[in-house]
Structures are given as structure tokens and as C-alpha cells.
Amino acid sequence: MATVENGTEQFDLGWMRRTGPWNTRAPRGKHGLTLADVAVGAYGEAPDESDNQTGRPRGAVARPGSYRIGGYAVRSKSEIWLDNASFLYEEALQRQWSSATDVPWHTIEPLPDDVEQAECQLATFLTEVEFVAGDVPARWVSLTTPDFLEPRQVLLAQVMDEARHMDVFRKRALANGGGLMQATGATSGFVGGIDLSRDFTEMSSRLHVSGEGAVLTLFRMGELMAQNEAEKVIYRLCAQDEARHVAFGIMHLRYMASAAPERREEIHCYLDEAEAGIIGAANPVGQLTPTSESMAIILGGGKANFDDGMNKVIAIRRRQLGEYKKRVISAGFGERFENGRSGVDRMIDHAA
Ligand SMILES: [Fe+2]
Numbered sequence: 001m002a003t004v005e006n007g008t009e010q011f012d013l014g015w016m017r018r019t020g021p022w023n024t025r026a027p028r029g030k031h032g033l034t035l036a037d038v039a040v041g042a043y044g045e046a047p048d049e050s051d052n053q054t055g056r057p058r059g060a061v062a063r064p065g066s067y068r069i070g071g072y073a074v075r076s077k078s079e080i081w082l083d084n085a086s087f088l089y090e091e092a093l094q095r096q097w098s099s100a101t102d103v104p105w106h107t108i109e110p111l112p113d114d115v116e117q118a119e120c121q122l123a124t125f126l127t128e129v130e131f132v133a134g135d136v137p138a139r140w141v142s143l144t145t146p147d148f149l150e151p152r153q154v155l156l157a158q159v160m161d162e163a164r165h166m167d168v169f170r171k172r173a174l175a176n177g178g179g180l181m182q183a184t185g186a187t188s189g190f191v192g193g194i195d196l197s198r199d200f201t202e203m204s205s206r207l208h209v210s211g212e213g214a215v216l217t218l219f220r221m222g223e224l225m226a227q228n229e230a231e232k233v234i235y236r237l238c239a240q241d242e243a244r245h246v247a248f249g250i251m252h253l254r255y256m257a258s259a260a261p262e263r264r265e266e267i268h269c270y271l272d273e274a275e276a277g278i279i280g281a282a283n284p285v286g287q288l289t290p291t292s293e294s295m296a297i298i299l300g301g302g303k304a305n306f307d308d309g310m311n312k313v314i315a316i317r318r319r320q321l322g323e324y325k326k327r328v329i330s331a332g333f334g335e336r337f338e339n340g341r342s343g344v345d346r347m348i349d350h351a352a
Pocket residue numbers: 130133161162165242
């Protein structure tokens with residue numbers, strides 16, 4: 001603050017002495033200046049336990065009078081950390097796309113009424129699901145200490161991705177003579193249950209690994225479901241984003257397994273719950289839902305080929321289980337498929 005003494009301005013430049021580690025020159029790599037590049041020295045040190053409740057940026061000098069603004073519940077590194085968060089964040093930034101201009105909307109042409117209704121029903125369902133996928137990580141960002149900035153940044157990017165997914169399926173529903181259909185209630189079933197998680201890893205195993213994993217498998221079948229180039233592009237771009245969200249969950253579980261092995265059994269319990277959700281969704285007897293029926297009409301090419309379409313839906317459900325299993329093995333929890341704990345293999349055999 002400037003003061004005036006004897007007509008001369010005196011400046012208090014004390015702030016110039018209060019710096020974090022100085023002489024820091026983050027090296028620029030071949031991908032520009034990434035978040036990983038600036039994780040140098042003390043700036044790169046995420047503590048195992050964080051006492052930062054003030055929103056102080058990691059590496060900045062603490063200010064004694066700061067209010068405890070955060071009330072952060074996630075302050076143990078193992079609760080949220082993963083090794084490749086910086087990479088996932090940079091990739092998210094580089095691969096942002098516009099649902100307004102990157103989708104060739106002009107390739108959508110009028111469809112038979114039953115197929116358009118099915119497209120709109122599926123788009124309604126996906127809008128509901130994407131709503132949860134954005135809402136829940138946003139809540140956890142606000143609960144996480146800023147010392148764990150890399151996973152926070154990835155989750156913030158995910159929220160942006162999900163905002164785009166929410167709007168692109170809304171746009172699809174309104175683009176071709178149809179509109180939104182009745183809400184399926186996905187926000188109150190298994191998907192809605194994601195938001196009842198009390199622990200970040202519990203949430204991540206439900207959201208990133210089982211929920212978004214199943215959605216990723218579905219989007220990757222977009223070539224089969226798309227009626228036009230616009231829908232193909234929508235599924236392809238959404239799958240690209242979803243793959244990052246799923247990778248976050250797998251890499252986090254992997255970190256958790258090594259940093260906090262005492263929590264393995266607890267994590268298996270989360271996976272039991274998450275699995276119950278996708279196994280329930282894969283049960284052929286339970287396929288007469290608006291979502292599965294609309295997919296059967298889309299995959300069959302109309303109501304007249306419903307049975308053929310439903311066989312394809314069941315094949316997709318089986319594939320969702322198979323890919324889920326691979327992800328859990330990759331996350332380091334594959335023993336559940338060896339010791340009979342998981343019901344996934346039985347369901348895959350049953351559906352075959
Ligand atoms: Fe999404």
C-alpha cells in the first residue's frame with residue numbers, strides 16, 4: 001500500500017519478497033508447456049496428506065489470515081490421485097470439439113417414424129445419463145483440496161465434456177422432426193445412485209469404471225446404430241471423450257491399489273455394487289425398457305425387425321460386461337474373476 005510522507009510516496013513492496021521457489025524455469029517439451037512440465041520442484045509435490053483448507057495454489061506462500069474457505073473432505077492423496085492425470089488433462093484440452101459445428105448436421109434426413117421415435121428415446125436417455133456424469137464430478141471437485149490440482153483439472157475438463165454430451169443428444173432429439181420423449185428415470189436408478197457415494201473411490205468405481213465404461217462400449221458401437229454421418233460423428237467424438245473418463249477411473253483404482261492396499265477389500269465391495277448395476281442391465285429378461293427397446297428398433301432398422309434388433313442389443317450388453325472385466329483387470333482387481341466373487345462371467349455365459 002502506498003503511503004505519503006513529507007510529500008514523497010513510499011511503497012510497501014514487501015510482497016516482492018514473499019515468493020514460492022524462485023528461479024523456476026519449467027522446460028518446454030515437444031508438446032508445448034504442459035501441466036506435467038510445470039510440476040517442477042516443490043510445485044510438483046502433491047503431499048500424501050494435505051492441510052490446505054484455504055484455496056492456496058500449490059507452491060504459493062501461505063497467508064496467515066486466510067479464511068478456511070474449502071472444508072475439503074478429500075485431503076489424502078491416495079483417495080483421488082492417479083499417475084497420468086496431467087496427460088489426460090492436456091489431451092482433453094486438445095480434443096475439445098463443438099457440438100454446433102463439428103457434427104455434420106446437414107447429413108440427417110427424415111427417418112421412418114418408428115426409427116425417429118427410437119432415436120429420440122435413446123437421445124432422451126443419454127441426456128439424462130450425461131447430466132449425472134457432469135453433475136457428480138463437479139460436486140467432488142469442490143470437495144478436493146487444491147493441492148491435488150491435476151486430478152481436479154481432469155474432473156473439471158470432464159464436466160465440460162459432459163456438458164457437450166448433454167447438449168449434443170438434446171440437439172439430436174430436436175434436429176429431425178421428433179423431440180424429447182418421456183424421461184426414463186435413469187437419474188434415480190443405478191445411474192442416479194452414483195451420487196449417493198460417500199467416498200471418492202466409491203463414486204469413481206461406479207461412475208468412471210462401470211457406468212461410463214458401459215456408455216463407452218455403447219458409443220463404440222455407434223457405427224452400427226448410426227443412421228447417418230452426423231450420428232456416426234456424435235458417437236465417435238463422445239467415445240473419444242468417454243475413453244478419457246474411463247481411463248481416469250482405471251488409473252485411479254490402480255494408484256489406490258498400490259498406495260493404500262489396506263483398502264482393497266473395501267474397493268471390491270464398491271465393485272460388487274457397481275457390478276450389480278451392469279449385470280442387472282445386461283439381464284436379457286429385463287431388456288423391455290424404453291432404452292433397450294429403442295436400441296432394438298434402431299439396430300434392427302425398424303419395429304418390424306425388433307427380434308433381430310434385440311439380439312444385437314443383447315450382444316452389446318455382453319460386450320459391455322466383457323469390456324468391464326478387462327478394465328477391472330487392468331485396474332489391478334482381476335482376482336475377483338478368479339475367485340468366483342464376480343458374477344460377470346456367469347452373465348456373459350448366460351447371455352451367450
Ligand atoms: Fe459423457
